[in-house]
Amino acid sequence: MLSKKMEDALNEQINAEFYSAYLYVSMGAYFRSIRLNGFAVWMETQSKEEEEHAKKIYDYVNKRNSRVMLKLIKEPPIEWKSPLDVFEATYVHEQEVTKSIERLINLSEREKDYAAASFLQWFIDEQVEEEYSVLQILERLRMVKDSNQGLLMLDAELGKRGKD
Numbered sequence: 675m676l677s678k679k680m681e682d683a684l685n686e687q688i689n690a691e692f693y694s695a696y697l698y699v700s701m702g703a704y705f706r707s708i709r710l711n712g713f714a715v716w717m718e719t720q721s722k723e724e725e726e727h728a729k730k731i732y733d734y735v736n737k738r739n740s741r742v743m744l745k746l747i748k749e750p751p752i753e754w755k756s757p758l759d760v761f762e763a764t765y766v767h768e769q770e771v772t773k774s775i776e777r778l779i780n781l782s783e784r785e786k787d788y789a790a791a792s793f794l795q796w797f798i799d800e801q802v803e804e805e806y807s808v809l810q811i812l813e814r815l816r817m818v819k820d821s822n823q824g825l826l827m828l829d830a831e832l833g834k835r836g837k838d
């Protein structure tokens with residue numbers, strides 16, 4: 675069984691993953707509204723991955739003979755100034771998620787829960803990938819600046835993500 679502290683912290687992380695999923699759907703809807711459907715596909719795919727992260731923790735809490743307790747998911751923003759603005763927010767968000775995973779690992783070490791520490795390792799590796807892929811897009815958006823042509827090229831490329 676998980677300690678009460680560990681159980682609470684993992685439940686909070688389930689909530690954070692569902693919030694990420696919600697945030698990325700909202701970003702997807704923003705991209706749909708400005709007709710950048712490739713960017714929208716990228717965000718919608720990202721949202722599904724976040725749901726899978728929540729599901730992974732859900733399964734783990736159950737496997738540890740503990741209780742999943744869902745909480746209110748806060749409302750995500752619905753408007754951004756530009757695609758660059760969206761990806762700046764995404765990068766900040768992923769860095770925050772990384773910090774919360776680090777806090778969880780820290781807690782598991784304090785609780786001497788080595789099984790939980792091992793489980794969380796996957797998430798810390800995943801965050802390296804996520805920060806990297808978001809940063810790639812962010813830097814290319816910075817290069818594109820106000821070029822519609824550049825933006826449409828990037829849109830076509832990001833739209834392929836749904837077809838992998």
Ligand SMILES: [Fe+2]
Nearest residue numbers: 691694724727
């Ligand atoms: Fe995640």
Ligand SMILES: [Fe+2]
Nearest residue numbers: 694768771804
């Ligand atoms: Fe993420």
